Amino acid sequence: xxxxxxxxxxxxxxxxxxxxxxxxxxxxxxxxxxxxxxxxxxxxxxxxxxxxxxxxxxxxxxxxxxxxxxxxxxxxxxxxxxxxxxxxxxxxxxxxxxxxxxxxxxxxxxxxxxxxxxxxxxxxxxxxxxxxxxxxxxxxxxxxxxxxxxxxxxxxxxxxxxxxxxxxxxxxxxxxxxxxxxxxxxxxxxxxxxxxxxxxxxxxxxxxxxxxxxxxxxxxxxxxxxxxxxxxxxxxxxxxxxxxxxxxxxxxxxxxxxxxxxxxxx
Amino acid sequence: xxxxxxxxxxxxxxxxxxxxxxxxxxxxxxxxxxxxxxxxxxxxxxxxxxxxxxxxxxxxxxxxxxxxxxxxxxxxxxxxxxxxxxxxxxxxxxxxxxxxxxxxxxxxxxxxxxxxxxxxxxxxxxxxxxxxxxxxxxxxxxxxxxxxxxxxxxxxxxxxxxxxxxxxxxxxxxxxxxxxxxxxxxxxxxxxxxxxxxxxxxxxxxxxxxxxxxxxxxxxxxxxxxxxxxxxxxxxxxxxxxxxxxxxxxxxxxxxxxxxxxxxxxxxxxxxxxxxxxxxxxxxxxxxxxxxxxxxxxxxxxxxxxxxxxxxxxxxxxxxxxxxxxxxxxxxxxxxxxxx
Numbered sequence: 001x002x003x004x005x006x007x008x009x010x011x012x013x014x015x016x017x018x019x020x021x022x023x024x025x026x027x028x029x030x031x032x033x034x035x036x037x038x039x040x041x042x043x044x045x046x047x048x049x050x051x052x053x054x055x056x057x058x059x060x061x062x063x064x065x066x067x068x069x070x071x072x073x074x075x076x077x078x079x080x081x082x083x084x085x086x087x088x089x090x091x092x093x094x095x096x097x098x099x100x101x102x103x104x105x106x107x108x109x110x111x112x113x114x115x116x117x118x119x120x121x122x123x124x125x126x127x128x129x130x131x132x133x134x135x136x137x138x139x140x141x142x143x144x145x146x147x148x149x150x151x152x153x154x155x156x157x158x159x160x161x162x163x164x165x166x167x168x169x170x171x172x173x174x175x176x177x178x179x180x181x182x183x184x185x186x187x188x189x190x191x192x193x194x195x196x197x198x199x200x201x202x203x204x205x206x207x208x209x210x211x212x213x214x215x216x217x218x219x220x221x222x223x224x225x226x227x228x229x230x231x232x233x234x235x236x237x238x239x240x241x242x243x244x245x246x247x248x249x250x251x252x253x254x255x256x257x258x259x260x261x262x263x264x265x266x
Numbered sequence: 267x268x269x270x271x272x273x274x275x276x277x278x279x280x281x282x283x284x285x286x287x288x289x290x291x292x293x294x295x296x297x298x299x300x301x302x303x304x305x306x307x308x309x310x311x312x313x314x315x316x317x318x319x320x321x322x323x324x325x326x327x328x329x330x331x332x333x334x335x336x337x338x339x340x341x342x343x344x345x346x347x348x349x350x351x352x353x354x355x356x357x358x359x360x361x362x363x364x365x366x367x368x369x370x371x372x373x374x375x376x377x378x379x380x381x382x383x384x385x386x387x388x389x390x391x392x393x394x395x396x397x398x399x400x401x402x403x404x405x406x407x408x409x410x411x412x413x414x415x416x417x418x419x420x421x422x423x424x425x426x427x428x429x430x431x432x433x434x435x436x437x438x439x440x441x442x443x444x445x446x447x448x449x450x451x452x453x454x455x456x457x458x459x460x461x462x463x464x465x466x467x468x469x470x471x472x473x474x475x476x477x478x479x480x481x482x483x484x485x486x487x488x489x490x491x492x493x494x495x496x497x498x499x500x501x502x503x504x505x506x507x508x509x510x511x512x513x514x515x516x517x518x519x520x521x522x523x524x525x526x527x528x529x530x531x532x533x534x535x536x537x538x539x540x541x542x543x544x545x546x547x548x549x550x551x552x553x554x555x556x557x558x559x560x561x562x563x564x565x566x567x568x569x570x571x572x573x574x575x576x577x578x579x580x581x582x583x584x585x586x587x588x589x590x591x592x593x594x595x596x597x598x599x600x601x602x603x604x605x606x
Binding site: 028032058159161183186221224 | 298299300301303321322331332406407494498499501502503504505507508509517519521530532533535538540553554555585587589590591593595596
């Protein structure tokens with residue numbers, strides 16, 4: 001932690017960055033995002049096991065970007081998000097410096113995003129045991145049972161869009177759900193409206209979701225929406241040989257080749 | 267009417283519930299995935315008993331998140347509209363709400379009767395009986411005593427139950443005619459008059475700020491940089507508004523399938539970027555700090571000014587539900603302390 005504060009202070013003092021995005025103590029025993037602009041405020045920076053909030057969601061935010069070059073405290077899920085965002089031209093070395101936090105909670109500064117990409121590729125995106133169990137249970141259901149499961153789980157959703165707001169990949173200035181000409185997704189949070197919204201969101205995240213669970217953690221009603229994303233991630237693994245965010249190259253779900261050996265697409 | 271006080275045995279609570287469910291729809295706190303919301307239920311065993319506060323407020327019983335207000339049929343030259351028939355609204359009992367939610371009914375009333383009288387809301391409320399349960403426990407997000415409430419406040423309830431110690435019987439305060447109507451349905455359950463002092467069984471909720479001071483300070487705080495700084499971490503979702511017992515903003519949507527359709531009223535939130543977006547593309551609240559400011563100003567400045575009522579009951583739900591720790595109490599205290 002001292003190392004992080006020291007480095008943040010140096011970066012701000014030397015004006016290499018305008019803002020350091022990190023975590024601070026929140027209310028109660030919560031933590032929250034902190035945007036340090038003054039070197040004297042670095043003492044507020046913290047890092048511990050509670051810091052799972054995906055800070056990458058802030059680096060596409062207009063008000064934060066406007067501050068100038070950003071440095072960001074980034075755990076592996078945050079780094080994965082950053083690489084994906086860079087692939088989508090949302091951030092670059094020009095406006096972002098990554099202060100990596102290794103799984104052992106050590107500070108690891110990266111020269112550029114290429115180094116970040118190389119580093120994160122050492123770690124496979126693995127679905128943990130408790131989620132594994134839930135996914136297996138869902139897979140074992142009949143289609144009708146699974147349908148009932150999702151209708152019941154999505155029923156409480158009141159469409160506050162906290163899942164979308166917390167997701168680093170949901171940075172669209174205007175989300176599909178906000179369009180009303182035509183109205184693609186019904187606005188009311190009734191059965192159809194909720195189902196269409198969550199399926200649309202899951203599909204827009206195939207091959208982009210990096211499994212950080214920000215959506216499920218943000219949901220005030222604890223709806224396990226990340227199960228949809230995890231299942232799609234598994235499908236990506238199964239049918240396309242794994243998934244890792246990359247900076248350049250052919251990307252899952254956004255690549256089309258006329259000579260594709262599969263013929264269902266033609 | 268003066269408040270009639272009775273004793274009700276702890277075993278009798280279920281009996282009362284079963285009597286009420288025979289000809290009324292009961293909204294009560296029910297848990298799903300560890301989060302408690304008010305749902306229609308006829309099973310006493312499914313009703314949560316131990317909770318400081320529910321995740322969602324009880325406003326949905328009178329102001330549903332999605333509510334059909336009329337049906338229409340389009341034909342070649344005309345459009346026939348059939349407004350929602352308020353006579354279809356059932357008799358409702360709101361069971362187990364906390365005094366802060368009961369107080370919120372007054373705030374919603376002010377909003378829905380401000381200029382035009384909202385027929386559907388008023389009809390739902392007229393058929394609602396509120397059975398409150400006072401608070402024996404509170405947490406760090408609670409601040410009812412700073413906004414005119416208290417853990418045993420009778421305001422807004424028709425009957426208020428206070429548990430006389432852990433695992434004990436209940437003191438029932440019969441506050442209104444509607445409450446007396448409930449007693450009349452189950453006279454044996456409401457036993458002899460009781461005069462126990464409920465105060466010693468109530469949670470202690472320290473006063474954190476003075477809302478009049480906040481209101482006066484807000485008059486000169488609109489342009490403060492503080493809004494920008496504090497709301498940088500706000501991600502702009504609507505969780506705070508949707509769990510709030512007094513947030514009443516809504517959107518009107520038409521949904522049609524061929525020639526048949528409905529007009530639907532849906533919850534909306536000033537925290538969402540599209541809330542104030544004009545057709546021209548101009549958005550008067552362009553950034554999140556302006557939206558967060560609107561939320562605080564509306565509750566602590568505009569509502570007292572226009573409706574002579576504050577828009578916050580201190581239930582603390584917005585702080586608990588916020589995924590990024592935008593804590594309203596923390597901000598209000600800081601506004602009180604600021605020197606202008």
